[in-house]
Each structure stands twice: as C-alpha cells, then as structure tokens.
Amino acid sequence: MESVSVIGCGNMGGAFLRGLAKAGYDVTAIDLDTDALDRVADVASETTTDVEAAKGSDLVVLAVKPHIVESVLDDVDLHPDQTLVTLAAGVPREFVADRTDASVVRVMPNLAAETGDMAAAATEIGVTDDVRALLEDLGEYVTVEEEYMDVATAVNGSGPAFVFYLIEAMKDAGVESGLEPEEAEVIAAQTFKGAAETVRQDDRSVDELIDAVCSPEGTTIEGMEVLWGSDADEAVRDAVEAARNRSQELSEAFDDA
Template sequence: MGGAFVRGLARTDGYHVTAIDLDEDALADVEPFAAETTTDIAAARDADAVVIAVKPDAVPHVLDDLDLRAGQTLVTLAAGVSRGFVDARTDADVVRVMPNLAAASRDMAAAVTEEGVTDDVRDILDALGEYVEVSEDLMDTATAVNGSGPAFAFYLIEAVKDAGVDGGLDPEQAEVLAAQTFKGAAETVLRDDRSVDELIDAVCSPNGTTIEGMEVLWDSDADAAVRAAVDAAEKRSRELAGDYDE
C-alpha cells in the first residue's frame, strides 16, 4: 500500500514525498515516484504527515522506532490495528485509513476514521480517489468491502473474461472488454443518481440479451457467495484487531 500511495501522489502536484524503508529493494521500486528515498526512519520527524504502510504485526516495532512530535499527523494503513493502539504510542495526531491498491492510479476507495481526520488528510485521500468517513467500529467492515474488494472484483472480471474467451474472443481482447466494462459500470454507479437496481433495469431491455443473463444470476447463489467472501474478510479483520485493541 505504501508503494501505491507514493505512485498515486506522484501523479499530483503539491506533495513532496519521502519514502522510508529499511528494504533497499523496496525503495528502488518507488524511487522513480518519490522526491527522496532513505533508510533513515528519523527523516519522518521533519514531515508534516507520516504514513505507516506495513503489515499489522510490524506496526508496534515501527512505532517503537518512530519519534514523532506533537502537531505531526500520523496516518496508519494497517488492517486491524485500532487508532487507539497507535495513539497511545505516539505524540502525533493519529488518523486510521483503510485504502486499496487503486491509490496507485488515483482510483482508490478508502475509509477513514471520523475521529482524528483533518482537512489535510482529506486532501490526500481526495487526490487519490474516493473516500468515506466512518466510525472506528466500522473499519473492519470497510476493510472487507474496499480493502479486500479489489480481489473480489478481479475474480469476477476474470470470470467474465473467461466466458468471452470460451465464446471465441482473443484473451487480450476479452480482458480489455471485461475490465473496461467493470470500470465503466463502477463510474456509472458513482456518478448516476439512480440506484444499482434502477441501473440494472435500465440495461435490461424486455426480451433482450442482458435480461437473459440476469435471470441466470438472480436464480443463482452468486450474491450470497459474494456476501460470504466479504463476511470472511471482515471476520479476519476483527481477529487481527483483537491483537491491537487499546
């Protein structure tokens, strides 16, 4: 996620991004997109905003080494790590965010805790995509919906692509058509005032092709399977959170 943030912010103006990592290979990956790279964690003390983008079990170790001052903003991206856990271990102002990898292309969906969020953090999130502000107790749900959601979407795109290939399309052609169709559908949901059900109705002409396909989906357990996938991801997020409550 850290790399996705760096790549996304590189597409905007107004941010001087310093990438900090002990792994020099990781720094090499983001070097073309960062103003500076360093292995010195002390460099974080000079920043207005610091983003922790590590696996949950690494958060306590990073916080032990991170000497931030009052007035700085610390944004955490780690799944299951509560804002309170981090807040108790730093003098900085803490904001918890659950983004996704589409930050790299500035198409991110993110959830941010209502408590602690600032206009500066809102500006960063707005620059990288869409975001919603939620209470801390809904962050596990958000983790499942938008944090894990891209994998679920990739799975569905692959299924539509494979159906196209089975019908005779070239795999590359089928992938472009499937992926762009999902992208366009998502943009329509975000920009159109109609509900998802109303949009489905708008696409489904009586006795047309789409309604035939939708009848198959309506008669299947596809929606239940998707809900089960989200529920499983949410459960795992809550399990992780149990180790980092404060």
C-alpha cells in the same frame, strides 16, 4: 502540505506513494527492504532505510504489516505538529495514538490509490483538512466510526481482489467463445469501470440501473436470470464477511496491548 513520508513501501504503501507522487506531493519513501525502495525510487523524492527521516515530514503514512506497527513506532519520535495516517489493517487507532505524539487517523485505502481512483474509509477521529485534501487527491473516501472499519476493510480494502476475480471470469467467458485474451480483458475491465462510474454519477438505484439494461426478451435479461437463480450474491457476501472476520481477528490481537 509540503511533504509526506511513507513508512513501508510494499504493495499498499507503494501504491499510496505512487498516487501521492502523481498528485504532486514531495514524498520520502522509507523501508528496510531496499528492493521495495528500488521499486518506488523513480517517483519518490528520497528513499531511505532510516525511519527517523519521517520526523521531517508534515504527514507520515504508516503502511507496514500489523505485527510490526509497535516496533516501528518505538523507532520514530514524531512530534505533536505532525499527522500520522495509519494504513495497518486491523490495528486500532487508539493503539497507534498511545504510542506517538503525532495526531493519528486510521485509513483503509486500496490499490487504486496509485491511479487516483482509490476508495477509502477513514475514522472520524483524527481527520484534518490536510488529510481530507490528501485523500481527495487519491480518489474518494468516507468517514466512519471506528467500529465499522473492519467491514470497510473488507469492502474497499479487500474488494479489489473480488472485482479482479469477477473480471477474470467475464474475460474467460469471452475467450472461451472466441475472443482474444487481450481483447476480452480490455472490454471486461472497461465494462466494470464504466458500470462503477455510472453507479457513482446516476441518480438511479443499482436495481433501477439493472432494469435499464434489461430490455424485455433481450440478451441481458437472459444472463440476469442465470445470476438471479444462482448463489452469486451470497458468495460475494460470504467473501466480504470472511475478510471482515479476519480484520476483527487482527484487531483483537491488540485489545490487551
């Protein structure tokens, strides 16, 4: 892949762009907001407010708010040899494909694209070898039927915020018992990172891994008894469901478009 244009350089688009730049891609940043462009100017090969600049890239990433997707597509005339990766939450792939000549794939990434630790879901339709390579350079991804993109949006797209919330809770517990805030944040965040990597690399199930940490009459089992007796798991499921429902609401706005 020679070049990538990212249209929309806000939180998600900016994180995606920074990850691409770190992975060695030649990235053009496109946004009407010059402040957003300034925030990525240190890593982008070019910054511009002209959406037509995307016509010169092999792959175009559309990372704008759902309600302006149509107007952006009206302003840029992509050609069939290009691939358009849409990151817009809740916007159906077909809605985008009907408004461009480019090949279209819908992807839901997350902010960890910036560090190469992204979790992403992509629609099965539209995934090319170049798209696969790009997603692998930013982290890990799964392909799903589009009907499951709303729940994927909730799990991996919204999920980082839920994890941040839990990290903060563990940090606060450490601080309340005497740790310095910086110390507590480091060990809480690294614990989540290490646990996640263990889940990815270990053949045991999550339940088996919990058992492996819970020595009889030890410290962990005492804490787990509290969690098992609480509604913590239901609260997490409710958070995912709420995010999924909102993604579905966004999608429904495009049903008759």
